[in-house]
Structures are given as structure tokens and as C-alpha cells.
Amino acid sequence: MAGTNSERTMIAEGPVVILVNPQLGENIGMVARAMANFGLAELRLVDPRDGWPSETARAAASKADHVIDGARVFDRLEDAIADLNFVYATTARSRDGFKPVRGPTVAARTLRQRFTAGERTGILFGRERWGLSNEEVALADEIVTFPVNPAFASLNIAQAVLLMSYEWMKSGMADEAETPFQAVEQTPATKEDLFGFFGHLEDALDARGYFRPADKRPRMIENLRSVFTRRAMSLQEIHVLRGVISSFDRYRRKENDDND
């Protein structure tokens, strides 16, 4: 999809993503891609195992070059978050200590509020094998953790970054039901439109002797109308259905002409 994006708004703002001791370049790349998908841009790496820059990371980033190129490397976590005002630590494990524990939706809303107020914020993600140490978590203001299957909790860092980035994007939407594109605009049908359709259908069926025997007619009409009133139809849908009836009503089945 990236090919047709040149004229579209590039969102690149919000919390800094800080990866502590990331091991695989591929994971760093997938983190960059996840960030770019949801409008985050600032990536910091604390002591990446295989060094930096990394061609593996760039390849896995699927053209999120602005994130890869802007990534900064630090020796110590303390330095990587020195300029920030508020930091979340992500962890899957309960920790001793007084730090508040939030779900991703609440954490994203908090980050959005602080961002809007002009604060610099960040989210820490631990190493692939065992996450963040207690000392690293202690440097953060609050903890964020994901609701996962108790018997299968194996989110990797790229997945964790994806979820937080996604929640960040959602936290900026006026309404979470909002979608980037909508269904084709339709006009709700009035009852008059609907009754016109009923008349068309019933007339066409009547002409074929559909309503037989005569004493069953009221019930048959009732059932027929029920099918089409289960949900409010649009005018466009009624037009489609009237086209169908006209087709049945006016034209004969071509391949059966001989047998009619």
C-alpha cells in the first residue's frame, strides 16, 4: 500500500518507543513498521545486542525508513529517558512495588493527555527473552500490561509495540467507531418506498397465481412482508429488489423458451 501514499498525511508524533537490549534486528525493524503504521516515529535503542545501524532491521521495517533513520542509540536506559517527563514500562509479570498498573487503553489515553499538554512521554519495552528488570521498571512512572490468554502469554516486542501504537492512534480519534472510509452513502427508505415495493412484488406474484389458496393469501402476504421488514432497508436496496422483480416479471428464462 505504501506506493500510493505520497500525497497522504504522514503522522509522526507522540510517545518515544524505547527498546531495552533488543536482540534481533528483525524485531527492531518490525517495531519500526508497527510504529509507522500508527503514527509514532521516535525510536530509541538501549545497548542493542547486534549493534546499530542494522540492515536486517531496515529490511524488516518495510519502508518505515523515517523511523529507522531517526533511531538513537544509548548505553544506559537512564540516558535514553533523561529528557522525558512521563514513562510507562510494559511488563507481562506482576512486580512488587507501588507503581500503578494500567491496561493499554487507559495508558494510551494518559499518554495522549500528557502529549496534548506538551509533555514528552515514552514507553519502555524489554528484551525478547525476559523483558525488563525490576530496576528498569522502577525508572518508569507507571506499568502497562496487556490482557492475554493466561495459558498462552507470549507477546513479542514487535507485537507489544504494535498494540501500544494502535491504542495510541485510537486515543487520538474523536470516536473509536470512526473508520478511515465508510460504506457507500445510502438513503434510508421511507415506508412509502417500502409499500411501493410490496405492491410491485405482490402484483407480479398475483399475476402468476402465487397466492393460492385464496384463504391463505393474508398470511402469505404477511410472511412475505416480514422478510423485507426485518431491518430498515435503504432506497438503493429497494431499487435493486425492484429491478429483480421487473426482471422476473417481464422476461422469460432464455434457455427454457422451448419448454414454456
Place this chain on the structure above:
Amino acid sequence: MAGTNSERTMIAEGPVVILVNPQLGENIGMVARAMANFGLAELRLVDPRDGWPSETARAAASKADHVIDGARVFDRLEDAIADLNFVYATTARSRDGFKPVRGPTVAARTLRQRFTAGERTGILFGRERWGLSNEEVALADEIVTFPVNPAFASLNIAQAVLLMSYEWMKSGMADEAETPFQAVEQTPATKEDLFGFFGHLEDALDARGYFRPADKRPRMIENLRSVFTRRAMSLQEIHVLRGVISSFDRYRRKENDDND
């Protein structure tokens, strides 16, 4: 984390995930892992390019073996969804047609309601390169699409499945602010606890001549107290702080003993 999971509840229910023409075994494996993380279990593959079973898929699934082992392969999408009642199609592109377009939160809530009502549901994900065809989308009841960075929309199928699975998990939570573990339980401090702490601190400082000159004392006390009333403290936090004061108050700095 999977090693300590044996005694924990394995969640394995909810919508079927249907991948149409998936190309890379690795992506199928990451889909299985994402599903398992958020409690989904039923995977169907329509005409996977590299055949099935796939060792690449199993390796990438990170022990989500129950999803891989249970995966079923179909030649046609129609057969893969034949037994379902309600199906979403995921797409990043606007389509012509009357189908309602939903965001992931609303879609997950709809799937949860139908699941609770006993319906069989599914979510379609398209091929890596170009998603679902219009004909495939037409087989679904509604469309679901993700809020993404307009200038960088490159979610892969594993990421899309992760987000829908995550929203599915959240849709089953009584409260989205719920977290799998909580901060250490703390008792909110009463004002009496707080005033006791103020007395302790101010007495220790007073003994050192901290409040000088005397006419600044009220303002200095006011500022000091402000620091500790910006947020409601817990009793545990007050205990920590009183320990700090006691330590300063009772003991001298060891390495400086000679100079004191």
C-alpha cells in the same frame, strides 16, 4: 513465558480466523501465535500457496501448537465459511457496495454479542500482497478496517490478526481498564497519617535549623507540605518516607564521620 503456563486457564473459543491464499508459512505461524495470545483457536486456510502442513508455520507459531494442529484447509472460500452465521472481511481499501464498515472495537463487540448468542462467526484476512478481492469481500456480512497512519498503511496479516484477536479479548472484559495483575494493594493514608508525617519531617528539619530566617518559616512549611500533598499518598508510602527521615535524623553519614 509459556513454560509456567500449565496450570493456567487456556482460552480457546470465539470467531474462526480464515486466511485467504496465505503465501508465507511464517505469517501463518505468527497468525497462530497472535490468536493463541488472545484466546482464539480456530484457524482455516483457503488454498495456502506453499501447502499444508508447514514446518515454517509451526516454528513461527512459538508453541501455539493447538492452533496449528487444528488448522483446516479448504480449496474455496465459500466452503471455508459454509458453517458460519456471520462473517467480517478485513480490508484497508474502500469498496463499492452497501456493506457496513466498522472499526475493530465495534466489530469485536458485534462478534462477542453473536458468540454469546450462540452464533458461529469468522473473520476473513486477505493475501499478503493485495488483500481480499471484491468477490471475496462480497461473501462477508460486514467490513472491518483499521485506523492507520494515512501515509504508512502496511499492516501485514499477522498484525491484522493480532489486532482483531486483541480486540476480541478486550470485548470479553467487564471493564477495559481491567488488568491481569494489579499494583501491590495499598491503604490510602488518612490526613492524620499525613499530619504525623509532616510533624516528623518538620521536627527533624527544625532540629537542624532548616527553617531560617524565622519569618520565612510559614512559607517554607507551606511549600514543603505542598510537595507531599500533590497527590493522595498511601500509608505504605508514608511509612517509606518516615523511614527516610528517621535515617537522616538518627544516623550520620558513614564515610564522612571524620569530617563531622
